[in-house]
Amino acid sequence: MARNLIDIVDLSVEEINELIATAEDIIQHPAKYQDACAHKQLATLFFEPSTRTRLSFESAMLSLGGSVLGFSSASSSSTAKGETVGDTVHTVSCYADIIAMRHPKEGAPFAAAQVAEVPIINAGDGGHNHPTQTLTDLLTIHREKGRLDHFTIGFCGDLKFGRTVHSLVSALSRYENIKFVLISPTELKLPRYVKEEALKKRGIPYTQTTDLESVIPQLDILYMTRVQRERFFNEEDYLRLKDSYILTPEKLESAKPDLSILHPLPRVNEISVAVDKDPRAAYWRQVKNGKYIRMALILKLLGIEV
Amino acid sequence: MNIDSIQNGIVLDHIQAGKSMDIYQYLHLDELDCSVAIIKNVRSNHMGKKDIIKIDTPMEVDFDVLGYIDSNITVNIIRDGRLVEKKHVELPKKLVNIIRCKNPRCITASEPQLDAIFLLSDEEKHTYRCAYCDTAKDKKF
Incomplete structure (x- = not known):
């Protein structure tokens, strides 16, 4: 069976560290990798809209000398005719060497991996997991802080449906001496299973609060998230909760001078545009890192060494 | 009797x-x-x-x-x-097509022909999780 990336815990800490090292090398020596995936094809199957993730996968493959095919909405695939995820992926795995897929249903990439003959990368499955965003986040933290341990990280916003949060909490729980501060409205708290599996079982300290301003001075990293309209069954709940946290330059006055602000993007209004000029805003650098770590991941899953 | x-x-x-x-x-x-x-x-x-x-x-x-x-x-x-x-008998590590996931967002809800797979995640609490979406199912009926 092909090697897949469905959940960030599919990768060991050593493998993550290797991917980060490869990404760093790609950043330093891009020319070395420009033909690494010549004659290889990446299929991007996006059953749900995306800007960054799809384009970064495509850009990553093109920068490795490979080519890309795929679709960017379910309506332009045979899903619209009632085809199952398994059959779609089985078909595409006859054409492509590796598949990156995003799907609104949780567990769809796992279902795909049961039938695919080529590696499957989960590019986001509903509110569940988004492991390549996690790799992007880890590379960004590594580049901003020079390490992946010994810091306090605050997660702010929608921690219930925020799949990037779930994956990053799971990934960071395997590194040493990280303190977690969970900032969310009561209705959007981190799911119990994530707290139990990633934090409680490992005896990792965490605090939960609804008040961002009271905890911001203790943070080394602040991971902001968007309240996602598409995750709510009820529009009223979305409207009530969407503006729970808005990060402004004023709120950052009490933050550490070396704070790093991350956001998986897209943002709506949870980070004021005025914050973009603050050198602590790392989210645009984070976008760029997403391409490099995906290049490293494609190489790894295709078994290509440079 | x-x-x-x-x-x-x-x-x-x-x-x-x-x-x-x-x-x-x-x-x-x-x-x-x-x-x-x-x-x-x-x-x-x-x-x-x-x-x-x-x-x-x-x-x-x-x-x-x-x-x-x-x-x-x-x-x-x-x-x-x-x-x-x-x-x-023992507490099984894996359940296939014995229970179904109740998460409406799970792929098994929209594609019921998929095998319903649950994995034992907590032996003490007898908790099983859906292999697709991680939703927990307590052992108790």
Whole structure:
């Protein structure tokens, strides 16, 4: 069976560290990798809209000398005719060497991996997991802080449906001496299973609060998230909760001078545009890192060494 | 109360009192033509009360189902009126098509032809998680 990336815990800490090292090398020596995936094809199957993730996968493959095919909405695939995820992926795995897929249903990439003959990368499955965003986040933290341990990280916003949060909490729980501060409205708290599996079982300290301003001075990293309209069954709940946290330059006055602000993007209004000029805003650098770590991941899953 | 002993078949013993009907349902015993005796609230020195099921025909029993419902059950195989084998069940590591995920966002909700796979995530609490979406399902019915 092909090697897949469905959940960030599919990768060991050593493998993550290797991917980060490869990404760093790609950043330093891009020319070395420009033909690494010549004659290889990446299929991007996006059953749900995306800007960054799809384009970064495509850009990553093109920068490795490979080519890309795929679709960017379910309506332009045979899903619209009632085809199952398994059959779609089985078909595409006859054409492509590796598949990156995003799907609104949780567990769809796992279902795909049961039938695919080529590696499957989960590019986001509903509110569940988004492991390549996690790799992007880890590379960004590594580049901003020079390490992946010994810091306090605050997660702010929608921690219930925020799949990037779930994956990053799971990934960071395997590194040493990280303190977690969970900032969310009561209705959007981190799911119990994530707290139990990633934090409680490992005896990792965490605090939960609804008040961002009271905890911001203790943070080394602040991971902001968007309240996602598409995750709510009820529009009223979305409207009530969407503006729970808005990060402004004023709120950052009490933050550490070396704070790093991350956001998986897209943002709506949870980070004021005025914050973009603050050198602590790392989210645009984070976008760029997403391409490099995906290049490293494609190489790894295709078994290509440079 | 007397129930005739069986000649060739299976006796499921040490069932936690009250769970015999769950086992009847999950093992599809209603589909059998032979005699099936469900004996409820039998006095037991060890358990206080227990249920017993006697099935008067040799059959393959799904040990994963039994282990999931009650891992203390013993399975007695009877041949020619004699006990020839006593088997203990265990909490299964993996359940396939025994329970379904109740998360409406799970891919198995929209594609019900997929195998419903659950993995044991907490042995102490008997918690299983959907292999697709990680939604927890407590062992208790």
